[in-house]
Amino acid sequence: MDAVSKPALAFESAFTRRSIIASYFLVIFLALPLWWKTTSIERQALPVSRVYAATGRELAFPIHVALDTRNCEVGTDTIVQEVRHHVENNGEFKQNGLSVEVSSATATANDYQVVLRPGTRDPIVDGRKVTVEVAPEHAGVAALQLADTLATLLTPYTSLRSSQAERVVTYSPRYRLAFTLLNEDAAAGNAALSWDVQNALAAQLSPLLERLSVLHNFTIESQVQYHGPLAFEPRALQVGEQIEHGLTPGDLTVFVNSAEWTLSSSVSNDPVLHFVAFIPSSKHSPLRIVDSNGLPTSSNAFILPQWGGIIIHNPQSTGIVPTLAGRPLDTIFATFRQQLSALLGVPELPPHVHARTRGVAGVTDWQLDALVRRRAAENAASAQDTLQSIVRLVAQIEDMPVGEDVKGDVQDALAALDQAYSTAPSSSTEALTFASKAQSVASRAFFNPGMLALLYFPTEHKWAVYAPLFASVTAPLLASLIREVLAWKKERKAKARGPQPVDSQRPKAE
Amino acid sequence: MKSTTVHRFILFILSVLLLGRGVVSNSEPAAPVKQFFEKHGARESGHTNNWAVLVCSSRYWFNYRHMANALGMYRTVKRLGIPDSNIILMLADDAACNPRNKFAGCVYSNTGNYLDLYGDNIEVDYRGYEVTVENFLRVLTGRMDSSVPRSKRLLTDDRSNIFVYMTGHGGNEFLKFQDNEEISAFDIADAFEQMWQKKRYNEIFFMVDTCQANTMFSKFYSPNILATGSSEIHENSYSHENDYDIGVAVIDKFTHYVLQFMEGINKTSQASMQDLFNTFDPKKLDSHPGVRSDLFRRPLENTLVTDFFGGVAQAEVVLPALEDAIVEPEALEPETKQRQSPTREVADTFVDPSLLATGWELPNASDVTASALRQHGGPDVDYTKLMVAAARTEIALKEPFTSTLRAWASSLLILALVSWTTVPRNRRPSEH
Numbered sequence: 026m027d028a029v030s031k032p033a034l035a036f037e038s039a040f041t042r043r044s045i046i047a048s049y050f051l052v053i054f055l056a057l058p059l060w061w062k063t064t065s066i067e068r069q070a071l072p073v074s075r076v077y078a079a080t081g082r083e084l085a086f087p088i089h090v091a092l093d094t095r096n097c098e099v100g101t102d103t104i105v106q107e108v109r110h111h112v113e114n115n116g117e118f119k120q121n122g123l124s125v126e127v128s129s130a131t132a133t134a135n136d137y138q139v140v141l142r143p144g145t146r147d148p149i150v151d152g153r154k155v156t157v158e159v160a161p162e163h164a165g166v167a168a169l170q171l172a173d174t175l176a177t178l179l180t181p182y183t184s185l186r187s188s189q190a191e192r193v194v195t196y197s198p199r200y201r202l203a204f205t206l207l208n209e210d211a212a213a214g215n216a217a218l219s220w221d222v223q224n225a226l227a228a229q230l231s232p233l234l235e236r237l238s239v240l241h242n243f244t245i246e247s248q249v250q251y252h253g254p255l256a257f258e259p260r261a262l263q264v265g266e267q268i269e270h271g272l273t274p275g276d277l278t279v280f281v282n283s284a285e286w287t288l289s290s291s292v293s294n295d296p297v298l299h300f301v302a303f304i305p306s307s308k309h310s311p312l313r314i315v316d317s318n319g320l321p322t323s324s325n326a327f328i329l330p331q332w333g334g335i336i337i338h339n340p341q342s343t344g345i346v347p348t349l350a351g352r353p354l355d356t357i358f359a360t361f362r363q364q365l366s367a368l369l370g371v372p373e374l375p376p377h378v379h380a381r382t383r384g385v386a387g388v389t390d391w392q393l394d395a396l397v398r399r400r401a402a403e404n405a406a407s408a409q410d411t412l413q414s415i416v417r418l419v420a421q422i423e424d425m426p427v428g429e430d431v432k433g434d435v436q437d438a439l440a441a442l443d444q445a446y447s448t449a450p451s452s453s454t455e456a457l458t459f460a461s462k463a464q465s466v467a468s469r470a471f472f473n474p475g476m477l478a479l480l481y482f483p484t485e486h487k488w489a490v491y492a493p494l495f496a497s498v499t500a501p502l503l504a505s506l507i508r509e510v511l512a513w514k515k516e517r518k519a520k521a522r523g524p525q526p527v528d529s530q531r532p533k534a535e
Numbered sequence: 536m537k538s539t540t541v542h543r544f545i546l547f548i549l550s551v552l553l554l555g556r557g558v559v560s561n562s563e564p565a566a567p568v569k570q571f572f573e574k575h576g577a578r579e580s581g582h583t584n585n586w587a588v589l590v591c592s593s594r595y596w597f598n599y600r601h602m603a604n605a606l607g608m609y610r611t612v613k614r615l616g617i618p619d620s621n622i623i624l625m626l627a628d629d630a631a632c633n634p635r636n637k638f639a640g641c642v643y644s645n646t647g648n649y650l651d652l653y654g655d656n657i658e659v660d661y662r663g664y665e666v667t668v669e670n671f672l673r674v675l676t677g678r679m680d681s682s683v684p685r686s687k688r689l690l691t692d693d694r695s696n697i698f699v700y701m702t703g704h705g706g707n708e709f710l711k712f713q714d715n716e717e718i719s720a721f722d723i724a725d726a727f728e729q730m731w732q733k734k735r736y737n738e739i740f741f742m743v744d745t746c747q748a749n750t751m752f753s754k755f756y757s758p759n760i761l762a763t764g765s766s767e768i769h770e771n772s773y774s775h776e777n778d779y780d781i782g783v784a785v786i787d788k789f790t791h792y793v794l795q796f797m798e799g800i801n802k803t804s805q806a807s808m809q810d811l812f813n814t815f816d817p818k819k820l821d822s823h824p825g826v827r828s829d830l831f832r833r834p835l836e837n838t839l840v841t842d843f844f845g846g847v848a849q850a851e852v853v854l855p856a857l858e859d860a861i862v863e864p865e866a867l868e869p870e871t872k873q874r875q876s877p878t879r880e881v882a883d884t885f886v887d888p889s890l891l892a893t894g895w896e897l898p899n900a901s902d903v904t905a906s907a908l909r910q911h912g913g914p915d916v917d918y919t920k921l922m923v924a925a926a927r928t929e930i931a932l933k934e935p936f937t938s939t940l941r942a943w944a945s946s947l948l949i950l951a952l953v954s955w956t957t958v959p960r961n962r963r964p965s966e967h
Contacts, residue, residue, distance in 0.1 A: 191694070228954065282618060293685070296690075331584065472679070480717075481719045483719075496945075
């Protein structure tokens with residue numbers, strides 16, 4: 026093209042050109058570790074074998090029952106033998122992880138004591154002691170009766186019906202109890218403007234909360250609302266000369282008007298149990314619960330499973346009550362207490378067994394122990410489940426990151442679980458503490474925000490995204506590399522052949 | 536290579552056989568359980584609370600109809616009793632107060648402006664740019680920062696029925712989020728599996744209104760999911776009507792007809808899911824809506840619409856079981872008395888009336904129920920999981936092979952390209 030050959034520019038030497046090309050590759054090679062680091066997912070190794078080793082392990086609670094037959098004519102040894110035999114044949118104990126040991130030794134503080142004496146009264150529970158009376162004519166089946174009573178007291182859950190199991194809330198170490206005095210329409214007469222909630226709580230509820238404090242930590246909030254309309258019209262009933270209003274079982278399920286009632290604050294993430302005392306407006310007073318046949322029942326309270334309890338309070342006289350207090354309020358809170366203990370899964374005593382001193386707490390040692398054992402077993406099983414699902418998901422979903430904190434939590438949960446197993450024989454309360462810790466730590470590991478898997482991209486997408494960029498970049502890079510290598514070879518060959526004027530160094534044609 | 540494939544095949548056959556055996560041997564003890572459930576109302580879904588996750592994944596004024604879709608669903612679930620605290624509404628929320636909106640602060644889903652969906656009582660949990668794929672997946676899986684407030688969380692448990700509704704622009708196995716990112720059918724399927732593993736739901740009803748919507752639920756593999764979508768693969772979903780005052784389409788056909796059906800439902804309605812699906816008419820919709828129920832364990836005729844759209848309470852309430860849930864205040868009398876005179880020595884014969892009516896009479900039946908109620912992690916479930924796992928590994932084993940093949944092919948292509956560019960240039964000097 027150009028007749029006059031230009032003098033070679035400074036950068037047109039072979040060395041400069043090669044250094045420039047080499048620098049590209051240098052950058053690529055230096056960037057490789059960075060690329061590797063930024064695109065790889067941190068996946069810590071989880072203690073998989075330990076998790077699977079814990080599978081199916083159950084908390085074992087040894088139970089010592091001391092049999093006291095001093096007041097009975099029957100031989101102690103024979104009856105102990107017989108009770109032992111019946112207990113061994115009863116699958117319920119094993120199912121619940123209880124190994125019951127019956128002996129005639131004197132009871133220590135943590136042992137269960139059974140006193141057998143002649144009589145016809147129903148069994149009476151006092152602390153960890155139960156007094157069983159056996160009529161002389163039934164002396165032959167005394168052992169069977171005893172074993173039966175023990176089974177219902179120690180494993181009350183196996184005979185629970187589904188609805189009862191369903192209403193029990195899932196375990197949480199913390200609950201918020203939200204009490205609401207809800208007036209349907211205070212402006213239309215028939216309302217309570219305030220309530221003496223402090224005293225009622227202290228008198229009716231505190232002993233129970235105190236008793237259950239080994240299991241849960243409660244936060245209490247309360248409020249009074251003056252306008253809480255129903256979302257439906259209760260049906261009118263003619264009772265004598267009076268018009269009453271009825272809530273059918275169907276109405277009860279839709280009673281809570283969630284669109285218009287604000288029943289709890291949302292300040293924390295603890296589960297909330299709602300308790301509502303509903304005062305119907307004068308238009309709907311008195312408000313009764315009717316059965317499926319449309320006849321009024323004597324009850325005025327109901328439980329919504331896992332949600333809370335509601336009591337409908339029809340005041341004796343219509344009109345505005347400035348402060349609800351005293352006997353009516355106590356009744357309301359006593360109902361709340363029953364609802365609360367039902368929701369928390371406190372087992373009821375069998376119908377034929379009575380408590381000597383019930384007190385306001387209304388929970389005997391037998392019931393509390395059974396609840397603690399059950400919650401401990403539940404938590405341990407749930408922790409195991411969670412750990413297994415973490416391991417399974419991590420294996421299943423390849424793009425799921427597993428950070429150091431997740432690994433730490435899994436290890437902590439396993440350690441707590443081990444502690445729960447080892448402390449269960451000595452103390453069920455401690456076992457519960459550890460099992461609950463294992464469960465919450467395992468949950469924390471599962472819900473770790475860092476464990477969100479990368480989004481799925483089909484392989485085609487990856488190629489479609491990367492090919493247009495990288496193919497066009499790689500082609501000239503590789504081409505120049507090959508060309509340089511060829512040129513270098515040629516040059517070396519030429520050198521080997523001897524010094525010869527070669528115009529391979531000339532600038533390229535434009 | 537070949538021998539391993541054969542091995543794998545044999546293993547697969549064996550596992551299928553084993554699974555078959557497992558299912559057969561399992562069905563026998565389950566029979567009385569099934570009978571019990573049929574006797575005590577097969578409509579039972581076993582849930583105690585309802586949640587809804589409603590997602591409108593579009594933004595901008597011309598996608599007005601997607602916002603109307605989501606708000607229409609929001610209004611319906613709220614009307615049927617799901618409280619705001621149990622509804623997670625994800626909405627770009629730029630329609631109501633858009634400068635182009637002639638009816639400021641209102642969103643209508645029909646011409647004639649009969650019903651303002653926006654109203655004065657609406658709680659949008661994720662708004663505007665918060666509507667992202669990541670946030671949606673975090674809501675489902677529960678993997679949140681500890682600072683996220685309660686209202687933005689899906690606090691479900693193994694007794695929760697969840698209704699998941701999604702609308703937006705989508706395609707084959709994906710749904711666009713705000714013209715910015717996409718969620719794929721795989722991501723949602725994996726999220727549901729994680730929820731199942733953590734026992735975060737009892738049942739899920741998944742509804743999606745977008746183009747090629749049925750592909751969105753094709754990848755699900757977790758149990759107890761019922762899914763429906765507006766259109767088949769390679770098929771569009773269409774908007775229902777334009778409003779000439781608003782100037783854009785106001786609702787999509789599928790959602791419109793679902794909402795129309797829902798208007799006839801109240802809180803105590805006994806309409807079943809099958810009734811809802813029967814109303815789907817491909818002629819009216821201009822697309823073929825799909826229903827996927829192979830993962831769902833209950834027959835659709837026995838699944839109430841209110842099991843997913845309803846409020847707090849369970850269908851169980853019609854059973855006599857409610858009777859024992861009622862606590863009679865009279866029962867408290869002896870206790871209150873005793874409190875007043877604590878010195879009394881007599882053993883109180885405290886009989887809880889609720890107990891008399893319950894389990895003690897029927898210990899055997901109750902055992903059966905108790906075991907039947909353990910739906911989670913039950914033996915059947917394990918087998919299905921195994922099967923799914925087996926199927927997945929099969930897929931996973933195939934995939935790398937094809938992808939490496941593809942990788943090699945494309946690298947060869949690049950190499951060919953490179954050599955093509957280098958060779959002629961080297962020749963050029965000699966041609967001169």
